[in-house]
Amino acid sequence: MPWLIKSEPDVFSIHDLEKVGQEPWSGVRNYQARNFMWRDMKVGDRALFYHSNAKPPGIAGVAKVASTPYPDPTQFDKKSEYFDPAATEEKPRWYLVDFEHVTTFKELLPLETLKADKTLSEMLVCKKGTRLSITPVEKNHFARALKMAGCGAL
DNA sequence: GCCAACGTTGGC
DNA sequence: GCCAACGTTGGC
Numbered sequence: 001m002p003w004l005i006k007s008e009p010d011v012f013s014i015h016d017l018e019k020v021g022q023e024p025w026s027g028v029r030n031y032q033a034r035n036f037m038w039r040d041m042k043v044g045d046r047a048l049f050y051h052s053n054a055k056p057p058g059i060a061g062v063a064k065v066a067s068t069p070y071p072d073p074t075q076f077d078k079k080s081e082y083f084d085p086a087a088t089e090e091k092p093r094w095y096l097v098d099f100e101h102v103t104t105f106k107e108l109l110p111l112e113t114l115k116a117d118k119t120l121s122e123m124l125v126c127k128k129g130t131r132l133s134i135t136p137v138e139k140n141h142f143a144r145a146l147k148m149a150g151c152g153a154l
Numbered sequence: 155g156c157c158a159a160c161g162t163t164g165g166c
Numbered sequence: 167g168c169c170a171a172c173g174t175t176g177g178c
Contacts, residue, residue, distance in 0.1 A: 008176090030161075053176055111177080129159040131175045 001040065002142035003047035004125055005063065005099070006133045014049045014060040017101045022066050025096045026074045027082045033134040038069045038095040040136070047099065048137060048145055050125060051108065058110035059145055066100035105149040119144045 005025070007013065017023055028034055045065040051057055071092035074082035087093040114120040124135040137145075146152070 006176090032161095057177070128177090129175095131160065133175090 001042075001045060002137040002139060003036070003041065003045060003065075004050055004059075004123070004135050004137045005047045006050045006052040006125075008053045009051045009060070010053070013051065014063075014101070014104050017049065017063060017099065018061075018104050020101075022098050022100045024067075024072070024098050026072050028072070028096060028133060029082065029084070029094065030133060033132055034095055036134045036136065037097050041065045041069070041097050043068060046102065046142065048142065052133075056108070056110045056112065058108045058112075058114070059105065059149065060108050061104040062102040062146070062151075063099040064102050065097050067098035069095040069097050072096040103151060105151065107149070109145060109149045113148065114145075117144070117148065120148070 009015075012023070025037065028037065043065050047063045047065070048059045049061045049063050051060045071089075072082070072094040074080040075084040075087040075092060075094045076089060077083055082094075084093055111126070114123065115126050120126065120141055123137060123141050124130045124132070
């Protein structure tokens with residue numbers, strides 16, 4: 001199943017992912033988003049990489065799931081901003097997967113463009129008040145986004 | 155910087 | 167288990 005993952009480019013952008021190649025998607029502290037990673041994501045699944053809180057916001061490229069889920073190590077790290085005192089190694093609360101870089105779009109596909117598109121405006125990320133950092137994406141939306149970004153099939 | 159949307163927390 | 171208060175997200 002295709003996905004959309006959000007990241008603030010000031011914190012971690014598609015270019016950062018391209019540089020490191022692969023990255024543990026740590027810091028997700030929302031149960032719904034966690035459940036997607038923990039329960040529904042499969043190795044090889046593609047994800048649109050969305051730049052949020054950016055000027056302009058939009059889809060910046062594509063990543064793919066590169067690991068099975070495992071406990072987010074930052075929940076055990078007292079020095080991390082993502083530390084969760086309620087989580088233990090025996091009973092972790094937060095899980096993550098690794099993402100691997102697939103493609104950086106030549107040009108960002110802006111939110112404004114998505115909203116103006118009949119098909120893509122149906123995506124959750126286009127709807128008002130969708131704060132979820134990970135959302136499932138319909139196959140045809142995924143394909144349409146790639147097409148609009150000038151990428152063929154990946 | 156504003157504020158609407160919405161998830162989480164905690165008192166009861 | 168309700169719900170008000172609070173915190174965060176994220177576009178504008």
